[in-house]
Amino acid sequence: MFQFTATYTDLYQLSMAQVYFNKNQNQQAVFDYFFRKLPFKGGYAIFAGLEEILSILEDLRFSEEDIEYLKQHDFEPKFLNYLKDFRFRGTINSVAEGEVVFPTAPILQVEANLIEAQIIETILLNTLNFQTLIATKASRIRNVAGDKTLLDFGLRRAQGPGGYYATRAAMVGGFNGSSNVITGRDYNISISGTMAHAFVQSYDDELVAFRDFAENRPKNCVLLVDTYNTLKSGMPNAITVAKEMESRGQKLLAIRLDSGDLAYLSKQCRKMLDAAGLDYVKIAASNQLDEYVIQSLQNQNAPIDIYGVGTNLVIGKPDGALDGVYKLSFANNKPRIKISESISKVTLPHKKQVYRIFNEDGQQIGADAIGLADEWHLNRMHHPVEPFKNLVIATLKQEALLKPVMQNGKRNHPKKSIEEIANFSKQQLALLPDEYKRFDNPHIYKVGISDRLKEERDRLIAEHKN
Amino acid sequence: MFQFTATYTDLYQLSMAQVYFNKNQNQQAVFDYFFRKLPFKGGYAIFAGLEEILSILEDLRFSEEDIEYLKQHDFEPKFLNYLKDFRFRGTINSVAEGEVVFPTAPILQVEANLIEAQIIETILLNTLNFQTLIATKASRIRNVAGDKTLLDFGLRRAQGPGGYYATRAAMVGGFNGSSNVITGRDYNISISGTMAHAFVQSYDDELVAFRDFAENRPKNCVLLVDTYNTLKSGMPNAITVAKEMESRGQKLLAIRLDSGDLAYLSKQCRKMLDAAGLDYVKIAASNQLDEYVIQSLQNQNAPIDIYGVGTNLVIGKPDGALDGVYKLSFANNKPRIKISESISKVTLPHKKQVYRIFNEDGQQIGADAIGLADEWHLNRMHHPVEPFKNLVIATLKQEALLKPVMQNGKRNHPKKSIEEIANFSKQQLALLPDEYKRFDNPHIYKVGISDRLKEERDRLIAEHKN
Structure with a gap:
């Protein structure tokens, strides 16, 4: 590039x-x-x-x-x-x-x-x-995340095209994949992604948004549940769609949380999913994560399977530079x-x-x-x-x-x-x-x-x- | 690029x-x-x-x-x-x-x-x-630096190719120039530079190093005086070379300090230069500068004419990201x-x-x-x-x-x-x-x-x- x-x-x-x-x-x-x-x-x-x-x-x-x-x-x-x-x-x-x-x-x-x-x-x-x-920042995050999936979501807040190499370095340090398509292309890195709030917002009805997405992207389908109200709207709609997917022989991969108290919400979501017989549906979480927040979530046994880490990873917060x-x-x-x-x-x-x-x-x-x-x-x-x-x-x-x-x-x-x-x-x-x-x-x-x-x-x- | x-x-x-x-x-x-x-x-x-x-x-x-x-x-x-x-x-x-x-x-x-x-x-x-x-970081530095010359020296510590745009943005925020050649080339930005410690080190004698540099780069000649001992070696040698330049009808542009107490050293250097009749020779300073250090130097009336700002500028320390x-x-x-x-x-x-x-x-x-x-x-x-x-x-x-x-x-x-x-x-x-x-x-x-x-x-x- x-x-x-x-x-x-x-x-x-x-x-x-x-x-x-x-x-x-x-x-x-x-x-x-x-x-x-x-x-x-x-x-x-x-x-x-x-x-x-x-x-x-x-x-x-x-x-x-x-x-x-x-x-x-x-x-x-x-x-x-x-x-x-x-x-x-x-x-x-x-x-x-x-x-x-x-x-x-x-x-x-x-x-x-x-x-x-x-x-x-x-x-x-x-x-x-x-x-x-x-790579050092990524390694620190890996050290506390155990075998959870770690994804880099940082390109939008990266230091311009520095983000291109941040993704590469994150993989060296132990991340599993990235949302960054161009670096994925150039380094054979696993790329993945969910949906944005804008997707849900652009529909008049959250359920229809989820349904369209699931129908169209049945493999690797992750539904973002916090656009309006995570527990009262996002989760019930996601469960409805997961059941519809089951009836088509498909499986919802995960739901994603991007705000609020991730420890509390992930536990509530896990219960709701399990109660609906959806124990295979994973929980992804993002929002200002770093090694300390993830350590805290892990210590609280938050049932989060996938961490999406953005800004704090790709800019190497708080140091921002190695003095080499x-x-x-x-x-x-x-x-x-x-x-x-x-x-x-x-x-x-x-x-x-x-x-x-x-x-x-x-x-x-x-x-x-x-x-x-x-x-x-x-x-x-x-x-x-x-x-x-x-x-x-x-x-x-x-x-x-x-x-x-x-x-x-x-x-x-x-x-x-x-x-x-x-x-x-x-x-x-x-x-x-x-x-x-x-x-x-x-x-x-x-x-x-x-x-x-x-x-x-x-x-x-x-x-x-x- | x-x-x-x-x-x-x-x-x-x-x-x-x-x-x-x-x-x-x-x-x-x-x-x-x-x-x-x-x-x-x-x-x-x-x-x-x-x-x-x-x-x-x-x-x-x-x-x-x-x-x-x-x-x-x-x-x-x-x-x-x-x-x-x-x-x-x-x-x-x-x-x-x-x-x-x-x-x-x-x-x-x-x-x-x-x-x-x-x-x-x-x-x-x-x-x-x-x-x-x-640009915001650069503007803050400009606000305290008055009409002093501000140069971006940050490329080596920038977040990879983020440094390319950091130089562009620094100019928007009020910097005068940069050491970064490629961005200078692409945006018609004034580029400038001095010499590295390695240059002085590569010679057996600091005076010969200064002399060679001055002969070869008489326009915009800036001598780095702190490789061995600023006041006992670097400055006397710089003054000798400045006088030799005068005899050829040339002028030493500046001396540069890159370590030590910049307020104290700049005052001592100013005195030495003035005593030698070299009141036109400017003083450039670098080393971990940011808006706070420059404010302090200005408040102390440090006779510094040119500030070279590196890491803290180009990585936007301490924030590192705007939450846009x-x-x-x-x-x-x-x-x-x-x-x-x-x-x-x-x-x-x-x-x-x-x-x-x-x-x-x-x-x-x-x-x-x-x-x-x-x-x-x-x-x-x-x-x-x-x-x-x-x-x-x-x-x-x-x-x-x-x-x-x-x-x-x-x-x-x-x-x-x-x-x-x-x-x-x-x-x-x-x-x-x-x-x-x-x-x-x-x-x-x-x-x-x-x-x-x-x-x-x-x-x-x-x-x-x-």
Whole structure:
């Protein structure tokens, strides 16, 4: 649906690129993608958007229109000629899409010349930050919804075409389907839907509206019962139509509630349906749902089978953004660092690898360790900031998380389907102990740095202080 | 950049459409677009996205790929044939883009057959809700920034391609430019940018980095001074380069701060620049800015000339969504209503007009009145919910806000430029008294309904209660 050209970037990337180009400074470099703060005050995040950004990077070009436009912005003909042939030809190592990830540790690492690495920064951050945010939100909702059906209904309140990817990311995080047709089309996502209040309103009689809908859409028929009065009008009419469907050998799939006290109403509706012999008719509910409301409904044993989640999912409420950054760690054959007043904002130099640590029984111990890329096994991990906190991990199993996904601008594996990614994510999340998944004061996952990485970082800080 | 096809919608729109199609229920209808709650606890909103949605609607089609996809979803061949020729041929009356708007009153009104009106609902809400949110956020930032330069730097943290439109909407709300190249290209928006920390880091020496940049990009040169140490390294190096530029007859445009205490640092930097005879060099600042931080910086007389605003602008933090809805008010020659337990959520029936009220001196009195479309002048407006609050407006000037913008699917005016829209918005906002613009407990703008509209609404409620 999108024609992303390479001008989907910030102007300064191009300004810097021209300097690199003219000054023969276009050296090989390494950039790390990572975030500093977990969203939603949660204990983990679900990495999403990787397969998408790889596809985007494979096709990224400046169009003729782009070049014409840039001519008006003080770029030199020689450099614009270079941009005409621009391709991303770099190498990317990354955590797999759907993996459970934590702050500080690089999730993805770009190795390319400075020009290519800078030009892709904006679209890479834009894609990964947003999809990781939404997959994480979806995962939190899945955690409290058990095996209930979760549907994304958010497109109308999404941040413009952000909604297109919100649906994709929601599936990575564990949703079952969406009302969003175009994303369903493009990613083979299950699409579903009910009816709007306007449908019922457009008829003079709610019963006739339900009847017409059921006759015309007998498979997957869901009747919206709250346009006028849920218990006195919507439900009796829905039951009448369900019985008529039975007489035709059809089954009403569900009724839907979109207002009022969903715990109370779902229980009343369940009783009415059961009393009418319609125990197979499901109850769908929507209206400002999020993980907290669903948790409350689940705790109250509300007999809701299908949750339709809209705004709060697709905009990643309340955070709205993941603070992911893209930082230079190596260039021109030297490790690079960004100094800050706060040690927690000093970047980690060098090309690195991230290891997930398991105990003798193969259980996660709740720790990732960051080492230099040429270290093969780490002896110890240090808290990145607190000086006296460290952990000996020499005897523990260490699994490398960053793996090659793109070489010389070409992905080195077939594009994964959303289903594959979602299944992988589910399986990885199952390995994470529950304490990291709770909403209130979740357990803090440890992320540390190796002896050598710490030495290198501290050496470079000292160097810059002089 | 986008290929919006008509499947950019919720599945239920198509399910309902097939019923209308088969049951010969495809009557003419009127839908109202409005919102219930002002964003950001503010006193007003800036309507944005209109010119965009009109362009989208003019071109909206189902592609062959769409039709093939829908074949798998239980739609009938006859209906799919109809969709092949689908065009939006309706009529739209709307408030002008950039206008100051308030809750409850229709901002835009669609008259079309039910099928066309439903299929466009999702993309219309998606476009208008988001752009109105961001234009409003931008306007709040403009209100505190006075005549300082405001730049959008948000693309990397935007909600995916939502960032594309966030930049457009930010300009409607009063921003001066953006770092976002692709939106700049498509909407003739001023683009600008500085340099990243990575640029400075990629050099062994900050001074050489600055020097190379200044030589290569002498126009609009902005140096980022906080990579290592703002006052001890970045500023002295920037001053050296500024002096070198002077010797070549060039001028350093600005230095940029991206961390630390911006009030303190900007004052120190100003002193250093002035002491070096560089009083023309501006100071740009960024880092988690929003209207509150900028207000505080302005109150502290921080000598900042250019504010770069990112995440908080482009995601409309903290709200993230405008609660705009699209409600049926007339169909099949009858007024339509949606009942709710809460009177504030009962919809207003009939085709309507909205009037802005002015006193004898031509000043806004802070009130909009909603009447039936065939009322030409209103005598009184009632509070829509509170039973005894009303205001006589018979002698006051009343200006109709809803005007035809699209007829039979074609816009009836040339597409307006962002500059035109932004200028109009600025002028309209200037008419609104300051009390509605303050952040804390802003004055509440009155929106009321006419005698006849109230009668009609109450009659329909009574009818449905029986």
